[in-house]
Amino acid sequence: MFAVLKHLFKLQFLIILIAIFAGVYYPEILEKIKSLIFELSITDNEPIAVKFSAEGQPQLFTKETLAKFTGETEDEPIYLSILGSVYDVSKGRKHYGTGCSYSYFAGRDASKSFITGEFEEFDESSDDVITLKPSEVLSLYDWKKFYDKEYTFKGFAVGRFYDNNGAKTIYHYQLDAIADQALEDKKTANQMLEVYPQCNIQWTEKEGTRVWCTNQSGGKTRDWTGVPRKYYEAGKDYRCACIKESDLDSPNLKPYENCDPLSTTCYYKLD
Ligand code: HEM
Known part of the structure; x- marks a missing residue:
């Protein structure tokens, strides 16, 4: 039995090595591998990079289902999405409730407005943030951290950042890379302030x-x-x-x- 397990581990190691090499030469394969790992993390209920809702599974929201969570009445919950992650912000009703300063964010993903401060016109491009400056993309990730800390994560909005299976889209990976680079640049700039x-x-x-x-x-x-x-x-x-x-x-x-x-x-x- 032990020998069989050992053999399986070796086999798994070999498969991972082949997958990595294939991924280096063919980026599409790498993307597939990433989504596969992500999906496995959901089905096995062992989160890798995902924070799960209290119920254990991230829910998937379409634009239409998310739009229902604007907390029109006092007892209805308010959800918002940032970078495709959906949070229950009902405890911040004084900010997000109907007629309040930030009600614009309720029931939708208006990621771009966290940077532009434009809360008037919501349209298809309101979550299109890839053209922001890298430092602004980084600020947006800081906003997301704020929601991770202050509010309850509920799931993912299907669309620009997550696909129908709840896997990160290529767009999201590209944005992650921009944010990573911006963070490195910020660190370097801070180090240069010493020099x-x-x-x-x-x-x-x-x-x-x-x-x-x-x-x-x-x-x-x-x-x-x-x-x-x-x-x-x-x-x-x-x-x-x-x-x-x-x-x-x-x-x-x-x-x-x-x-x-x-x-x-x-x-x-x-x-
Ligand atoms: C890009 C522009 C801005 C964005 C995206 C933004 C966004 C937000 C959000 C989302 C909240 C609610 C935070 C929470 O859930 O606790 C908030 C709160 C608040 N914002 Fe803004 N804001 C912006 C600009 C401003 C400006 C210019 C002012 C002041 C002139 C301001 C004053 C406040 C105040 C006083 C609060 C309430 C803080 C509290 O009660 O804890 N915001 N803002």
């Missing part, structure tokens, strides 16, 4: 903008002061950073025009 601290910045009508460094600028007390430089972070506009003399050659730094390269203060005007 290249912020300058002090002041604007006056007479002098325009003044940027300058002290050994405390950017809220980081240090034993060096640095000189102001335009620091270009990947995919972003530049920010003013205080740079140590030994780092001044870095390619993503540019001096301020009309400023002595070693001055701790620079002035510039926006024309």
Whole structure:
């Protein structure tokens, strides 16, 4: 019996290896494998990445069924969906109830509005968030974390983010990748604040903008002061950073025009 089990484990290992190699070369196969793992996690009732409702199984909501949960009367529940995950937000009735500030979110997935703040017109594109900036996608994932923490997860809205079987769509995987990258970029930007601290910045009508460094600028007390430089972070506009003399050659730094390269203060005007 033990030998048979051992053999089965070996076989399973071999199948997983083949699946991984196939997935690397054929992304469609990888997607299938992902949905299969997801489906297995549902049927076995052993969640991998999914948080299950109190009843044990995630429910699937169509647009029509979700639309029924707007809590029209006091005793009717209110559900909303964000990134395709549906939450019971009835305990936040003062926000989501009929006529309240955020009733727009009730009974639908209006993920984009969490970022745009537009609560007027709901249409087919109101959950289309892939064109948002990566940092905005990350904020949206933070909103989802908020609902995970504060409210009860009920299931998935079938459509853009989850398919008819409750498996993540390719769209969702693409969005996850954008959010992962944005998180990495954010971490790097935070690390760079240690290496290249912020300058002090002041604007006056007479002098325009003044940027300058002290050994405390950017809220980081240090034993060096640095000189102001335009620091270009990947995919972003530049920010003013205080740079140590030994780092001044870095390619993503540019001096301020009309400023002595070693001055701790620079002035510039926006024309
Ligand atoms: C993109 C724009 C915005 C979005 C998507 C948004 C969304 C929300 C949501 C979903 C809630 C309910 C949270 C919960 O369930 O507890 C909320 C609460 C609230 N929002 Fe906003 N909001 C936005 C902008 C604003 C602005 C500009 C203000 C203030 C001028 C504001 C003030 C508040 C206040 C005071 C609460 C209630 C907090 C509480 O009682 O716990 N929101 N917001």
